[in-house]
Amino acid sequence: MSSIWKYKYFVDVIESKSFTKAGNMNYVSQTAISQNISSLEKMAGGKLVNRGKGEITPTELGRIVYRRAKEMLAVEDMMMKEIEQLRSREVTYVGIDSAINKKMWMTYEQIYDPFFLRAGEKMECYKIDSKIGARMMKKRELDIFIGYDDNELLGEPGIENQYLTSSRLGVYVGKNTSIPYGALRLEDLKGHRCYAAPHYSCSVQREACRRLEGDCDFIEVRNVETMKLKVEFNDAFAFVDSRYFYCNDGEIRSLTDYEKDCEIRMYYPTNCDKKNVHRFMKMLKEKMES
Known part of the structure; x- marks a missing residue:
């Protein structure tokens, strides 16, 4: 799986404040969401989310990853639109x-x-x-x-x-x-x-x-x-x-x-x-x- 999905799962967890909702949004299990975020935490070298009192909030490191992840997803979206425009102009x-x-x-x-x-x-x-x-x-x-x-x-x-x-x-x-x-x-x-x-x-x-x-x-x-x-x-x-x-x-x-x-x-x-x-x-x- 492309690593870009890890960032999307993470962004969806932060914005929905729920692992379950993020799973439903992406048609995957809550376990899959948790595994991908754990993998992202290993890569980032620290904890990305706090799960206290039934509420999901980003850590300080998580806020950095969240901001940059949003940028990466926006760039990917722009890239796909440009690819589609190129295909539509193909001879x-x-x-x-x-x-x-x-x-x-x-x-x-x-x-x-x-x-x-x-x-x-x-x-x-x-x-x-x-x-x-x-x-x-x-x-x-x-x-x-x-x-x-x-x-x-x-x-x-x-x-x-x-x-x-x-x-x-x-x-x-x-x-x-x-x-x-x-x-x-x-x-x-x-x-x-x-x-x-x-x-x-x-x-x-x-x-x-x-x-x-x-x-x-x-x-x-x-x-x-x-x-x-x-x-x-x-x-x-x-x-x-x-x-x-x-x-x-x-x-x-x-x-x-x-x-x-x-x-x-x-x-x-x-x-x-x-x-x-x-x-x-x-x-x-x-x-x-x-």
Whole structure:
């Protein structure tokens, strides 16, 4: 136990004039109060309290210890307040998967501007590739990463995740595609190439690929940006989040015979002590659900 508690117990005994009341105030037994004050008397080299006639009063030595103990407790209180102020001014670093579109950024700003920025609480937000986001999370360079199911982060020691939102799976095609217009069935995709970026989990649809096996070429690419370009310039398609996918020159079609959801999750360090991390995640989730 920190020695500062000995001084607090002593101050409480002097001010309440009771060992029992001091124990109740600190949720400890009267014995614990007595033991700590005895330890304090040994350190001070003399008796600190008089217990005559049923009244607790400080000795001359006790009055010195009492005055200085009050000062120490005041300094500790000031220190804790300054620490709390520092924590409240800490920068919270947020990463958003670059595959996620402006709807998420607008939601982020609707929370950050009125509730954090105006209160002087700093956040820095980055649009980053999911692979880079996973690496930054592991190095503790991000406090929050908003992205899809990520095999590098799910189950990673020291990193937790929370469900944020979900939407239906769709099909991304180029504007000049020969794939039929409007809502699609998997059968409509036959004869076309399918591109997938493994770090963008929405694009990897094994069940759909099995149903299209022999009728489509399935090609893996390194990242989402390459996937979009390949789709747009090769009359191809990719499976994407129908609501939050960041489009370029293509468009997203709905699927009628393959009902899958795309989940967006929030990843964060298990033992994060920045109070704004959990506050922001709670507000973001509530905003997405409203």
